[in-house]
Amino acid sequence: MTTTFATMASIRFGYGRRPGETPPENVDALIAGVERGSRAPCLFPHEGIEGRRARFPAYRDVQRAYTKARDSNMLEVVGERRINPYAITLSNALQRDRHLKVQQAVFSPYGFFERLSCFWSDHFSVNVLKSSAVRILAAMHEAEAIRPNLAGRFADLVKASALHPAMLDYLDQTRSVGPTSPVGLKAGRGVNENLARELIELHTMGAGSGYSQQDVREAAFVLTGLWFRSPAFKTEFRPKASETGVYRVLGRTYGGRSRNIRQVHALIDDLAAREETRRHICRKLVVHFISDDPPQPVVDAMVEAWQRHDGELLAVYRAMLEHPRSWEEEGRKARQPFDFVVAGLRALNVPADALEPGINKKAGWRSVWDAAELADVSMITSKGNAALGANPLSVGAITQLGQPIWQAPSPAGWEEGLSTWITASQLTERIAWARRLVARFGGDADPRAFLQTAMADAARADTIETVARAPNRAVAMAMVLASPEFNRR
Template identity: 50%
Template sequence: MSLTFSTTAALRFGTGFRPGQTPPESVEEMLAQLDAGRREALVFPDGGLAAGRERISDTVSELAELKLAGKDMDAVTRRVYRVRYLTGLNNLLAKDEHARFMQAVLSPNGFNERLAAFWVNHFSVSTRKEDFMRLVVPVYEAEAIRPYMAGRFADLVKTAVLHPAMLIYLDQVKSFGPTSPQGIKRKAGLNENLGRELLELHTLGAGSGYTQTDVRNAAYVLTGMTVDRNTYRARYAVNMAEPGSRSVFGKSYGGSARGQGDIAAMIEDLAATPETRNHICRKIAHHFLSDTPPPEVVEAMTTAWQRNDGDLTAVYTAMLRHPRSWDNEGQKAKLPFDYIVSGLRALSAEENDMRDLGFAPVKTTMADQAIDGESMMPAMTKARDIDSKPLDPATRKLRPNPLTVQAVARLGQPLWRPQSPAGFDDGFSAWIAGGPLADRIAWARLAAAKLGGNRDPRDFLQETLRDAARQDTIDIVSKAPNRQMGLALALASPEFNRR
């Protein structure tokens, strides 16, 4: 079956149909979303990027005061304040997560939103790495990924890899040149994590010919990059940098003196290699088109990359203009985040439908409270008298919305929390299987019950899938015993779960 341009544009390259929003009718309209997306005011972090940065600054001050006051506290009181502090961070993250859903569901720039999700997954970091990452990661997507994902790939790599979120996540802040002044003073050494992932994940790709020596030398070149813990911005500390010259993938960096320019030069050179453009272009096509993307499409993308100095808009254009990119619908499975976003868009969800549910009811004691999903009791074995104290309202947790933040975690893709630097699996079989499908059906029933209203399931199917709806799905939805079940069947249909 050959689908119309607008249907494929909305389902394969966008975030799905939303009543009242007109899907793109041409490649030019799709590409225009990139500029529109750059100009669009983000609703996350909660309140916008400036608000997210301000919360980092405020929390740094709060933590400094807490540490100072802690010198005069007993162990029990310190634990109480620690609980309050962590719960506050978790609540701020919860607000950012809900705002992230609003951004994807309400934005008319679906292609731009899909690219943002792709690149955040490519340059994966996790809010679980340490306490402050709950504040830094939402800012990371807003300031290091989105503004650069339509420009040169080399610039995107530099902003992503050298952002505090990545430097913390891959332990670059713990990497010292062994013979640098700070390395000698602290008896600290090299950490290879960022150097390895820069080559294996972010640029060249696994199996591209680099060696363990390249990994180690890249880590040496990266020494000096760290994070200012007062501002949570990246900085270069020359007294942490390993002196001397190092060769990475055939090119030398450094000399008698080393500087941040050596890092920028290394990233530029890695981004310009044939191995990188092949790896990245294939990964983009794998995400949008098929687990085995057409070689001719990937070739067109790499050619555009080479001719345009790694300009990503030129790469996207080559993909969108190739006829094979519009063939064979249903080759990719929607990841959980994409599935939920497209379902909420189809149901015309508004801001209030996606907000957190407010604070959990006050429980009897602090021992009942949980931090980040784990009971606090194991940590209280030496402070049992807390168990008899009423719970301070400041330690109450925000309840996640079961249609958004709670649901995406249950379906296997918790926001900003991948299990590894490789990000979430983008393969078809990872998401279209028995267990994941059962969870999606449960979500479809809940969403239909909460947001379905009196919609006619047959009209809903036409609005949300258009000519992608197969006759057997139309028949099943039409025969549903009631409207709510019909809507749930449409949301759970194979066509709605695929691209």
């Protein structure tokens, strides 16, 4: 390691340095941050977890009002457009959640925890484009399923994340019913394998790790009965939609004449305890944090710790952090757009009030819905659009850079490779964003001092020299954020 522990910890295992924040000095501090982070309150969803739950009925009322108005052809028309108040409300709510997700990462002192939250949120990807339910649940999924569980046992994290209503909806589990169950017979429907496949292929064992199509099929039967009701949005087990019978997955049997959620949990426990799962997850963590070409000894040490500590994730993280190879070869990974933007906002110490959603003041806005309870998410512009827009410095930039929050293109999440994120168009956009950001928040900072603030001893000699010689302050400040080492980790 040529860079100091604190610098590398903040860049490789955090969102970079922020003035006034003490970077972690050792492994214990990093691990303590994970524990504290998992207990700390989270900024999203914007009403808070309980607040969002309390408002689910209000959101449902908008949906009903919309459906009713639509069916009786009573929708308000602005220009050529028929206004959907439910879509407007959900769009505004999602904007608030996304902006707070950025703020959470920017202002949290527990950088490693926040990076893990993103890692697991990506591992258990959901996509807000799937449905209105996912739009309102994506923030909940990360806040209540992932964050409180990522410092616990892996099996519990899977249960919370893969069985969360957001995932059940995203991966069509709500459509999967036992074909000969009362519900299935009545509706003439059957099993959908989507969640079962991803549970094995993505969430636990990994693709091509030795399971068969038959295992997926059988697992899908085990999962029948999982559902949730709106507006409670709580996962339940509905026996009359589940397929009775015994199912064999990877040599073990689940189910019986009477079906219940414990059988689903047993399947997850067994999948989580498998060697393939340990290898898959540990390798994925190392690929994400350390190198696209992960050093095998680090993976092995983590797998060993996993086994010894029965899937306790803190022990697995610790094994990664304590391995010397985890502190070598700086800068092999690209900062993904979310990471890059958050790191830039941190380095410049951008205040929270500059990271709020944009509201179109010029066009004017009003409430699309008269329920006072949803006043903060019901704003519509005079042109009939949701009034809250992406802030071009935070959420807008991340979207522009191709990584919209909670909107990964597939259940496999975002690409990891440097070649995906360091391309001609990425670089062009990154430089453009850096220029906009420093124009607004660069102030009269000395670019050489800013490079120190942002990168400390990770700043390379050639970058220091180039920044120092830049023809003006604005371009020099932008160059700090556009520099190779700021875009790598």
